[in-house]
Amino acid sequence: MGMFVLKWAQVRIARAWISDAKTARIWISCLLVLFLSVEGFSRTRDTGAASFSIDLDKPFNEVLAIVDEVARSGSIKGTFEYRGDEQLGGAQFAEKSSLFPAWTEPGKVFYKVRTKALSPSHFLNSNDVGTVAVRYVVQERGPNSTRLFIDAVYIENARHHGHPSDGYVETCEFGEIGKLLKDREQLQKLAASGQPLSPGQESTSLSQERQEEIKAEAEMTRPADNAKPKISKPKGSKSKDSTPPEPPQVAEVDSAKLGDLQRAIAEQKSALAADHAALDRLEAQARQMRSSEFVRVKSDRAELKVLPYSHARVVEALKKGQEVTVLAKSMYWYQVRSEDGQEGWISHALLEVRP
């Protein structure tokens, strides 16, 4: 039957070619031109480049733990199916995904996958039903430096067509990671200072288990002299080296002197903490200076935006030739800091590398 139909079609086409050669040739030529041109277009459209990367001044293990938690969160931020929703629920953690080519470079890779997603938003030309996958790659760059890559893609079930994210999904996913990193840092500082956590501080976005882990870590690493306030013994008191020190006799301590000493210690600690913080900031700035890319605005009209979107709110208008520091990169947008300290997103097409 198939052969008969094929033969019939061949005969008909041949007859059409002979009987109405001009029309048929024009028609076939048009189709060929159309096909070739659109194939050319299609090759240049979906680049599949790494879409979001950022260097963090955090230890590898710390970032890894947070990314692992986000990858297991069960929802994908920055995309949705139904109007009014803010995220895509029902996502699963995965160690592998066929939606991305195998990652061959160094780093730990995680995936978060949501199947049966219905034309999810923020994927270019999203259509039909398919699977959304987010890939996180965490790379160790140094003892206190970690690079993070985030990519999101949507693949249709029927046509297997890949739709890269417009950058918003990666940005929102990183927003979640950044928030958790900040919470963790706060908890660590509080735990290290020995102050009890208030109920408000404990109810951060970190899970209860993670909070307990962080507190335990902080307890382990807390310096011994920080564990309890050291109280000097009064003069003339007996001490035996072979026996453990006796509990301090509070009643014997001059309460006024003790108060002065405690205040002095607190002041010294405060000054030391301020010095440490300043040092940390300077080190961070130095690292950023070393790793940052300086670019400048090449377009007459360039707008710094709150989010990586054409329609996002404008932070400030940048002038041609103005230099900016790149903080993070997504596929089409760079997160930058302007000379006056304003941070935001700008389309990479409007920037050029400073010579």
Add this chain to the structure above:
Amino acid sequence: MQRCDAGSWKNYVSTSIFKSTLALVLLGLSYLTIGCQPSYAIPAFARKYGLPCSACHIGWPILNVFGQQFRDNGYQLGNEKDSPIYQNPSYWPITFRVTPQWHLESQTKVQIDDPSGLTPGTEQTVTTHGFDLSGLDIWTAGTLYKNISFSVLPSMGEGDTFHFENAWVRFDNLLNSPWLNVKVGKFELDTLLSEKRFLTLSGVGGAWFNYHFLPVGDSNGFGGIGDNQMGLEISGHNKNSYARYSIALLSSVDGNPGLTTSNAGTAYPGTARTYDTFINLNEGFQVGGLGVQRVGVYGYFGQTPTYYLTSGGVQVEGKGNRSFSRVGAYGWWYLKDLDIETLYMHGQDNVYLGNGIAVNDSAGLPPGAAGPTWNGGFVEAHYTYNPQLIFTGRYELVHMSRQANPGLVPNLGNVDSFTIGYRWYPIMLSRAGLAFHNEYSQAKTGNTSILTQSDQTVRSVMIGFDFDY
């Protein structure tokens, strides 16, 4: 000094039209590159569910795989979003569609009367063009209750009265199975390659010839499988709608209410008392990374009266029914963003229908008369550059393999046609959709000119705005 004769004036006009069209196209494309926006579309269901139109359409109105599944499931998603509490209170389940346009229609070898009436006249090309409107569709569809869906589509042409393009109720998932659904009313036949959802709208390209073809001189009242029909349909599908079937029992009235075969014209307004059958089976399968491929077979088997009993001169009951059939196969092939629809059809009408002779007048049949048969098919390609820009091209033919009357030339009524065009959707929102539609279509019909019995060619150019809200 340049001579200004008719030829150069024609050249000037055609060049101007070409330049204007090109400028419009370039303007459109430049706007497209500057101002792409998210694609949301067909208003009624998009509003209901808060979904983008791209969930169901490759490009409005072509359905994607999920859209087909949604349609097959009685316009239900099959999740909690079907519940009325999730639906937007301002949801209004009605869509209006109309297409203001500029179009040109041209036909070669049209018989032009001799004003004196002394001669049969002459043949010449007749061309008309201008601004125009399409008909108006007012479409409402949805669910009356869980697993009870409906559609009502009153439609009217400019200056016409309303008619029901479709009006049906469907009981879905009977016995809790997607394999059993029953639809009653007037509906589009379950043709996977839907003429109601294709991308060409011009005077020549706005219908598939295969779906409506009748040989020259044939009196069959059946308007083709492209016409919506009246009856009852039992259908089913698997979960993802890759495998589908449908069987329909249809009144032999070509979808006309009042149990009349008015499609055959005033000569046959009487009642047909017979029933037709339409069967369609199709299967979808994945081929590597190319996507879902669909193949199917179909058959329409019907009868139509050849004469009528009369009462007081009024035709009241159809008699002398004779058979006809349309059978074939089709495929819908996806190569990522390029999809190609292919169709083959074999048609045959009874000898009495083919010669327009009543059964009770067998002497009227010409010597050697036979039932006319023909073969046809088309290849139609769509390239979805993105959901807002779709190119389309089609080549279609219908060739007679046997004429009803051996005295007729073999290629009388043959059709060879092609259509090219594109649709650009600057607006596809849940509130409204707008498509800038450009199309050229041409068809050659074999030996149909009246005076010289030679081939005629009809052409259409259409530039319009197809919108719904």
